[in-house]
Amino acid sequence: MKLEDDILRPARELYPMQVAFRRHIHQNPELAFEEYETTKYIKAQLRCHKIKLQPLDLKTGVVAVINPHFKRAIAIRSELDALPIAERTDLPFQSKRPGIMHACGHDLHMAVVLGTMILLNRLKKQLPCAVKCIFQPAEEKPPGGASKLIRAGVLRNPRVEMIFALHVDPNVATGRIGLRDEATMASVLDFNIVIHGKGGHAARPHAAVDGIAVAAEVIESLQKIVSREIDPLNPALITIGTIEGGTARNIIADQVVLSGTARTLSGANAKKIPQLLKRTLDGICRARGARYTFDILARYPVLVNHKSANKILRECYCELFGKNKVEKTPQTMGGEDFSYYIASIPGAMFRLGVRNTGIGADKSWHTPDFMVDEEAIFYGTSLLSLAVLKCGEKF
Ligand code: NI
Secondary structure (H helix, E strand, C coil): CCHHHHHHHHHHHHHHHHHHHHHHHHHCCCECCCCHHHHHHHHHHHHHCCCEEECCCCCCCEEEEECCCCCEEEEEEEECCEECCCCCCCCCCCCCCCCCECCCCHHHHHHHHHHHHHHHHHCHHHCCCEEEEEEECCCCCCCCCHHHHHHCCCCCCCEEEEEEEEEEEEEEECCCEEECCCCCECEEEEEEEEEECECEECCCHHHCECHHHHHHHHHHHHHHHHHHHCCCCCCEEEEEEEEEECCCCCEECCEEEEEEEEEECCHHHHHHHHHHHHHHHHHHHHHHCCEEEEEEEEEECCECCCHHHHHHHHHHHHHHHCCCCEEECCCECCCCCCHHHHHHCCEEEEEEEEEEHHHCECCCCCCCCCCCCCCHHHHHHHHHHHHHHHHHHCC
């Protein structure tokens, strides 16, 4: 394998086409679990480059494979979904769908993964394994697409033994990447709580069970889980994001609905927190004579890259673009359902630098003026292609 002939030159040649992919996708964003047009578009591009699609029993999402006759596979994953945000950039290829925008860079991820598949398909004779691409619906909306895809069998046939993913990072300059060996992103537990009291006249509290008063105690006590029951050396948080209940000032509310999210960077805490939430809720509701329901909507594991996968990415990037281009990614309490894949098989997600202050590509994810530096497509494609080749050699 020759770096220049097999990876760098082809990646440069593919770049204009990948920019076109990315811009088309950026103009036509779709929300989580509704990525019908995006699914069609990705399939068409793969078909056009003679990459074999695999059947997938879901409404949206794409899986395709190079060298399907091999028993072992390396996978690369991209997300498909955009966000309910009205775009406020002045790009000529702005979103055509009002109120929907690719404001997390998933459009660029798709272009990179598509380009990588096209590049690797040309090298398929050199590859001692299968290569699978997974375009996953709904990364942004619980319960997320990853667990559904895994249940649908995307890690089998051929068996995936290593998986890579990328995420754009507006804090990292174009031409650089970020990696971290320890926990990078938090576990996510999204939940709904309904407190059932007993309605009544505001003047007769003794004859009612005040849902609002109980909810207030619950919210207050949930914060004590973090401050009093979790080791302060391991970060955790519980946020109640919405609260609904009550109809008038002189009526005691019979029902209050809370929605929230609990996050932590420790696997042990991730196990413990749902039990503590339930115990606290149960105790308070019992004490006040209320009933409750507690529903878990999503539960993502902590994102911890496998060291062996990080090592491959680090070495490949160094080989491609020289030393000192790999930064240490800081920890965040944000979540990412890529953690589902690497909970059962080795793999890693790297941060792809897309920061370029000169063109305004320095705004945070999920904002209406979020922008990426498209040059990053070349770096991401080169890295993923080389990582797959190197990893295959070790099989
Ligand atoms: Ni994202």
